[in-house]
Amino acid sequence: MxxxxxxxxxxxxxxxxxxxxxxxxxxxxxxxxxxxxxxxxxxxxxxxxxxxxxxxxxxxxxxxxxxxxxxxxxxxxxxxxxxxxxxxxxxxxxxxxxxxxxxxxxxxxxxxxxxxxxxxxxxxxxxxxxxxxxxxxxxxxxxDRLSEEMANNLQPLSGRICAFADVVPEVEFRHTKDRAEQPRNDTACQSMREGLDRLPRMKQREGTEVRFSVIPEKTYPPGATPAEITKCSMDLSYALETVLEKNHKQQPLNLLGELQFAFVCFLIGNVYEGFEHWKSLLTLLCRSEEAMRKHKELYLGLIAVLYHQLGEIPPDFFVDIVSQNNFLTSTLQDFFQFASGPSVDGTLRKRAEKFKAHLTKKFRWDFDADLDDCAPVVVELPEGVTVD
CATH class of the missing domain: 2.60.34.20 (Substrate Binding Domain Of DNAk; Chain A, domain 1)
Structure with missing residues (x-):
């Protein structure tokens, strides 16, 4: 070296x-x-x-x-x-x-x-x-929360974590007849859309995908009423419990190991997908008020994990990525608001207060400012459901 x-x-x-x-x-x-x-x-x-x-x-x-x-x-x-x-x-x-x-x-x-x-x-x-x-x-x-078993289960079957996805065409055109049926590229495109449509559809090569837990697109249970949809869109506990039940049923604290895996993939491995998954997991954890009352140890662990993670990111990094759309400060603002509730465990509440003071002093973030979006939450309704 x-x-x-x-x-x-x-x-x-x-x-x-x-x-x-x-x-x-x-x-x-x-x-x-x-x-x-x-x-x-x-x-x-x-x-x-x-x-x-x-x-x-x-x-x-x-x-x-x-x-x-x-x-x-x-x-x-x-x-x-x-x-x-x-x-x-x-x-x-x-x-x-x-x-x-x-x-x-x-x-x-x-x-x-x-x-x-x-x-x-x-x-x-x-x-x-x-x-x-x-x-x-x-x-x-x-x-410290990432075990050998978890790392093996999360990293690609190929054993390699690549900053750029290894992609191949969704359909292999092995025969002349198959290729002849595809859109021709020897004439000028009339629009950007036409140009994109002519490109072959790509997919990630099998065995090279990082095997992160799947975050549910819908944060509410099947058959939910409009009121339940609104509730589950403001408190993401149902979606968080779904992820825990499917991926970390025996050891809910293993979710913190996955959070660390995603962070290392991004911070050291330059894998942007790792950052996106870190954001998704953090959103689930920080915006789940009911789960915060149920999983005390998970949230005490989350504070410790975030303390070390945020301590390793260069200060100017927040300007470029983390502060985009004010993601981190608004997400943590929700977390601190929920953690200060009277029904939250006293130890967790005090630990959250200390963490909030630490971040306020180190990064000069204001977690007590009024939330920007006081407008009603716009949620997607299931097919066939209407609100009079």
């Missing part, structure tokens, strides 16, 4: 323990200049790079993006990431696939190959960069 020296000196006992118990990533063939990172730190790969050593056992997020040679413009490609769970003294072997511009870990299943690497580990040592231990506390704070 280029310039991999840490600004924080590691305690000798910690260094010794990591040297003895830490896992090792042996990564062969990674092109020089590749942007490479693990957890919350990244580097540019140098000519001697062969991997990372002294990695604390547990869950980690490996990420990288290829870089063209300076003669080709030096452009940086889209980022690819892998959630990996490493055991003590484990050796994980990855080979660079130049065609895919990604790491292939299939060699790790070859015990003979791994044994060969283990036997030559001493010779490899000078080419292995040490894990950036100074980011470990930050990484744990961002993933």
């Amino acid at each position: 280029a310039s991999s020296s840490s600004s924080v000196d590691m305690d000798p006992d910690v260094a010794r323990r990591l040297f003895e118990e830490g896992a090792t990533l042996v990564l062969l063939g990674v092109p020089q200049g590749t942007e490479f990172g693990i957890d919350c730190k990244s580097w540019q790969v140098g000519p001697r790079f062969r991997g990372v050593k002294m990695i604390p056992p547990g869950l980690h997020f490996l990420n990288y993006c290829s870089v063209n040679a300076p003669s080709c413009g030096g452009e940086i490609g889209p980022k690819t990431g892998h959630f990996l769970t490493l055991k003590p003294r484990e050796i994980l072997l990855g080979n660079w696939d130049p065609k895919e511009e990604a790491l292939d870990f299939s060699a790790s299943k070859n015990e003979e190959e791994v044994s060969r690497i283990r036997a030559t580990l001493r010779e490899l040592d000078p080419y292995l960069g040490p894990y950036p231990y100074e980011v470990m506390r930050k990484w744990v704070s961002l993933t």
Whole structure:
């Protein structure tokens, strides 16, 4: 790695323990200049790079993006990431696939190959960069609710999380006859709509989709009355309970792990879908008044998760994305309003008050301002339902 020296000196006992118990990533063939990172730190790969050593056992997020040679413009490609769970003294072997511009870990299943690497580990040592231990506390704070099982269940079946979706045509035109029946592109389009209609319809390649929980489009139960629809549109508890029942029935607090997974995918992996899902989950949680009274531990955990997440986002980030349509401040304003209710658990209410004061001081957000949209909530009525 280029310039991999840490600004924080590691305690000798910690260094010794990591040297003895830490896992090792042996990564062969990674092109020089590749942007490479693990957890919350990244580097540019140098000519001697062969991997990372002294990695604390547990869950980690490996990420990288290829870089063209300076003669080709030096452009940086889209980022690819892998959630990996490493055991003590484990050796994980990855080979660079130049065609895919990604790491292939299939060699790790070859015990003979791994044994060969283990036997030559001493010779490899000078080419292995040490894990950036100074980011470990930050990484744990961002993933303490995310288990190995959850990460495996959420990440794509391919094992790769890509910043740009891998898409293929919905219909493969393998025969000349099939292609002939499609709209011709040799004449000028009369409108933008016509041009878009001529493009083949695309879908994400099977196995590359992040497997997030599905957020219900309708926030109310089937057969709901207009009054129930209005209630469920203002208090999203029904929709939240639907997500918990379908995806996290045994452990509702696992929803916080999914929130962390989505946040890491966006913050470190540059996956915009992760940001959108983080927003959707946060909206569900913050605007569910009834659920707040029922799931005390879930909401105490939410405050802790958000405390660390918002502490890691650069201040100018809010100007560009989070403050778009005032999403975060208005969502948290609803959360603090519901959390201050008399029927909310006292511990949760006090913790929410402290969190509100912290955010007000750090970001100078005003959560006590009057809500902008005092107009009635416009809701979608089921087919056949009319309001006289």
